[in-house]
Amino acid sequence: MPEYQAPLRDMRFLIDHVFDFHASYAALGATDASPDMVSAILEEGAKFCENVLAPLNRSGDEEGCHFDNGVVTTPKGFKQAFAQYVEGGWHGLAADPAYGGQGLPHSLGLVISEMVGSSNTSWGMYPGLTHGAMSAIHAHGSAEQKQLYLGKLTAGQWTGTMCLTEAHCGTDLGIIKTRAVPQADGSYAVTGSKIFISAGEHDMSENIVHLVLAKLPDAPAGTKGISLFIVPKFLPDAAGEAGERNGVSCGSIEHKMGIKASATCVLNFDGARGFLIGQANKGLNCMFTMMNHARLGTGMQGLCLGETSFQGAIRYANDRLQMRSLTGPKSPDKAADPIIVHPDVRRMLLTMKAFNEGNRALAYFTAQLLDVAHLSRDEAQRQDAENLLAFLTPICKAFMTETGLEVTNHGMQVFGGHGFIREWGMEQLVRDCRIAPIYEGTNGIQALDLLGRKVLGSQGKLLLGFTRIVHKFCSAHAEHPQLQAYVAQLDALNRQWGELTTKVGMAAMNNPDEVGAAALDYLMYSGYIVLAYFWLRMALVAQQQLDAGQGDQDFATAKLITCEFYFKRLLPRTGAHRAAIEAGSDCLMKLPAQLFAL
16 A cells, blocks of 8 residues: 655645635634644644554455444444544534634645545545534534534534435435424434445444435425434433434445445434424535535545555656666666656656646635635625635536546556555555545536536526636736746636537527536536646746745746646647537437447
């Protein structure tokens, strides 16, 4: 398994220079997040992830979770690591101080989540799902519910889940069968079965708080009839502690391709006592609070696994000797040259580096938007942040996981035949990453969300919010002596983006299938342009550091060279996506279903 080392240099470059988290924190009144505090959090978080979580990654994959008559036991060391995580204060880092959290900005929590996911993705699922449940209860729960549950969840004494999917329906939640019948005491009897419930049963906490989608007896049909319920594994007693067992049980755990140390459960609710959260038949609104949190977290998994894969690949490429460089021996004192001298290996390594660092910039920018949405006292500023988050969330989830999967595949390929062997650990990263484009809404669904709901559904308003940012940047740096060619390339694509969107919208007015046919290519096209903007922001800072003779000059030089690679070798992929979008839906839909038969 590659030895994970937190990329603190790149993290600090973004935090301190590209996005200036410190100025943002000061403007938002987050005075506790001082530069010294941020530095200490990065250092200590890196130590915990490198020394505690990373050593459990391969052993957790080998052992997996154990299931015995409804009881799930996590792999050796997982429970102890969670106790250390909680004791270190990491679990409540960005949580509300009113419920025992430290109240630090969400962006810092996301940086720690990156380290956790890179060092041990399976383990990170347990606190990750809890944070999603906490966000939903905090946003939609009653004062009593917040007081009862958030303190325990923040402390890590209890953990949380989100229970949406059923065997007959995944994304189509309007046809769920789980029912909630009102009881005389104001609670509800919840009955049904949910599948694919991450961290649905385990031994790492005293109690598990399930957030369950269900329908009331008189609920309207479809998604307008969905309600959300808190269904704890153990019902809180009069003192607020875990009391009698509720009517929820784990029927089995899934045997999966990857993230084997994360318990993916079938949960059966048999008249379980549940408590309505939010308004009846308005559960979809509450659900999206959880889902948006989970989708950003899933997008991060593409970055996390890609980073670990790159670290393994770059070390191997420098050590592995194979053949001579085409331009003559580079290590004449050795039997052969290290494979990093070969252009095709360089292509893979630079692709990995460009996607990882670009995706990290996208993630950290999105994290800043979360800070503004939660902390700003300016309503207009909060709304602008919410609009940008709405636009970028499906891109984060889908583009980062698609490119993350490409990166982990490249990492395995760099190892050649050894990459296919389990002991090296590279194949685990591919297996773990493969679920990311699928769960929390498949990438096809994210693409429909972006193009159909966010862009066309807002009549282009949400897209315009981002393209204006890009246009302003390009206008300001159009004459930059070193970067002007790339600025012009981005500016042209930014204009083309709006024109292409209009073309798709016009076609969809005559044939709605045009949206579905264009959606995934549109999302990937959008993602490449988004990353191009962030690569230029990074390159601008790197060039400034070089010109001023400040900072790590080698690091800045590497940024500029990687930016050049992105613009010359990766950004041109937008052309293929554009051609596919403009090809329309006819070539997809004209083949009759029966002719797909063998």
